[in-house]
Amino acid sequence: xxxxxxxxxxxxxxxxxxxxxxxxxxxxxxxxxxxxxxxxxxxxxxxxxxxxxxxxxxxxxxxxxxxxxxxxxxxxxxxxxxxxxxxxxxxxxxxxxxxxxxxxxxxxxxxxxxxxxxxxxxxxxxxxxxxxxxxxxxxxxxxxxxxxxxxxxxxxxxxxxxxxxxxxxxxxxxxxxxxxxxxxxxxxxxxxxxxxxxxxxxxxxxxxxxxxxxxxxxxxxxxxxxxxxxxxxxxxxxxxxxxxxxxxxxxxxxxxxxxxxxxxxxx
Amino acid sequence: xxxxxxxxxxxxxxxxxxxxxxxxxxxxxxxxxxxxxxxxxxxxxxxxxxxxxxxxxxxxxxxxxxxxxxxxxxxxxxxxxxxxxxxxxxxxxxxxxxxxxxxxxxxxxxxxxxxxxxxxxxxxxxxxxxxxxxxxxxxxxxxxxxxxxxxxxxxxxxxxxxxxxxxxxxxxxxxxxxxxxxxxxxxxxxxxxxxxxxxxxxxxxxxxxxxxxxxxxxxxxxxxxxxxxxxxxxxxxx
Numbered sequence: 229x230x231x232x233x234x235x236x237x238x239x240x241x242x243x244x245x246x247x248x249x250x251x252x253x254x255x256x257x258x259x260x261x262x263x264x265x266x267x268x269x270x271x272x273x274x275x276x277x278x279x280x281x282x283x284x285x286x287x288x289x290x291x292x293x294x295x296x297x298x299x300x301x302x303x304x305x306x307x308x309x310x311x312x313x314x315x316x317x318x319x320x321x322x323x324x325x326x327x328x329x330x331x332x333x334x335x336x337x338x339x340x341x342x343x344x345x346x347x348x349x350x351x352x353x354x355x356x357x358x359x360x361x362x363x364x365x366x367x368x369x370x371x372x373x374x375x376x377x378x379x380x381x382x383x384x385x386x387x388x389x390x391x392x393x394x395x396x397x398x399x400x401x402x403x404x405x406x407x408x409x410x411x412x413x414x415x416x417x418x419x420x421x422x423x424x425x426x427x428x429x430x431x432x433x434x435x436x437x438x439x440x441x442x443x444x445x446x447x448x449x450x451x452x453x454x455x456x457x458x459x460x461x462x463x464x465x466x467x468x469x470x471x472x473x474x475x476x477x478x479x480x481x482x483x484x485x486x487x488x489x490x491x492x493x494x495x
Numbered sequence: 496x497x498x499x500x501x502x503x504x505x506x507x508x509x510x511x512x513x514x515x516x517x518x519x520x521x522x523x524x525x526x527x528x529x530x531x532x533x534x535x536x537x538x539x540x541x542x543x544x545x546x547x548x549x550x551x552x553x554x555x556x557x558x559x560x561x562x563x564x565x566x567x568x569x570x571x572x573x574x575x576x577x578x579x580x581x582x583x584x585x586x587x588x589x590x591x592x593x594x595x596x597x598x599x600x601x602x603x604x605x606x607x608x609x610x611x612x613x614x615x616x617x618x619x620x621x622x623x624x625x626x627x628x629x630x631x632x633x634x635x636x637x638x639x640x641x642x643x644x645x646x647x648x649x650x651x652x653x654x655x656x657x658x659x660x661x662x663x664x665x666x667x668x669x670x671x672x673x674x675x676x677x678x679x680x681x682x683x684x685x686x687x688x689x690x691x692x693x694x695x696x697x698x699x700x701x702x703x704x705x706x707x708x709x710x711x712x713x714x715x716x717x718x719x720x721x722x723x724x725x726x727x728x729x730x731x732x733x
Contacts, residue, residue, distance in 0.1 A: 319546065319551070338554025360562075455659035455662075468542070474677050481608060485607060489610035490610070
């Protein structure tokens with residue numbers, strides 16, 4: 229099945245943060261539990277993603293070849309083609325939908341937090357109820373799984389007044405993004421580029437950027453964490469093999485001992 | 496104590512002498528109980544096979560049980576150290592390897608599989624196998640404690656790159672110590688020659704004849720034990 233993707237054109241974003249509000253409204257999120265709105269010396273608000281802020285506009289003051297300007301980045305789950313969070317999730321609460329995005333079932337989550345530690349983009353956040361008992365729930369953008377699977381657009385895309393957000397077939401989104409990058413370059417934005425085509429199995433969140441990814445705080449070469457593979461592909465099977473071999477060895481040793489040892493001769 | 500040999504008319508007399516202190520036995524059984532609970536609840540999270548058991552509220556409960564057991568597991572040796580510090584250090588010293596241990600480990604397959612005891616060098620209160628078990632248990636306790644506490648209280652504080660390594664080392668310590676636990680369990684409850692192992696750990700006493708034969712250095716003292724061992728080797732050479 230063809231993958232779905234979101235195309236975020238940062239050159240068209242006016243940082244109105246309507247997407248933040250629409251996201252919270254549709255998903256019943258209560259961002260004020262994590263940060264009260266107050267003056268931090270920037271229009272950026274809230275200061276970071278949280279279990280109740282799944283998407284957020286990051287404000288970057290950028291000194292580029294065209295002079296000083298603001299860069300706006302809509303943060304949120306990248307919906308990797310090869311998602312490490314899904315691989316390390318022991319409960320199956322995180323799954324990859326056949327259409328490529330990473331879904332989340334809150335009822336299945338037991339709060340172990342592995343997804344928060346293995347995500348190459350540091351996206352999922354843990355809603356900790358009690359740090360001592362470990363009671364918690366993970367939380368992240370699901371592309372509005374309940375809307376998208378019913379033929380609607382994600383809430384943020386639906387609401388974006390600047391038409392900076394688009395959602396649909398991933399190949400179409402890539403084509404659209406590339407066309408936009410070319411148009412930007414023709415207009416003098418020499419550093420324009422499309423981010424997310426190949427990284428970590430191809431991202432479900434594509435960015436048209438007008439500066440290098442690093443300027444936005446995006447990793448230039450994000451990678452599937454090696455230790456997630458070591459853990460899942462080596463250590464876990466090793467555990468099974470080691471236990472199996474030990475139990476078989478013990479059974480073999482037991483039968484040999486039973487056959488060879490005469491208790492009558494033992495002190 | 497007088498016992499009848501199974502299916503035979505004759506009786507044998509077993510004399511018992513103390514081997515483990517009450518503290519050692521209490522520590523052993525508390526460790527056994529908490530380790531088992533930790534291994535089981537930990538494996539639920541480790542093997543994908545157990546996925547249905549750890550979803551949602553059930554998973555939160557098992558993770559809580561893991562933490563409660565971990566606190567007791569972590570405190571038991573520390574309480575031992577506080578209450579009997581000299582005894583504790585002596586105990587650790589007894590676990591350190593000695594020269595004869597290599598010979599013992601070489602001779603042990605013939606003993607456990609075929610019942611041949613002749614080639615085994617004299618041993619102290621703990622034989623080389625028991626020492627290995629003890630040392631790995633101590634190392635695993637340190638690794639579990641360090642990685643576990645950091646994962647418990649450091650999640651979100653320490654860098655994710657470190658957290659990922661902690662998961663791997665916690666799991667590796669689990670694999671090694673559970674394998675060793677299985678062998679230990681087998682020797683304690685099922686091996687025909689270890690008939691008095693459980694009596695040792697339950698009541699703190701061991702059979703005199705068994706101690707004289709298998710823990711010579713502890714029973715006779717190191718000097719006499721080595722003399723007996725040399726004499727036995729000369730006898731065997733003839």
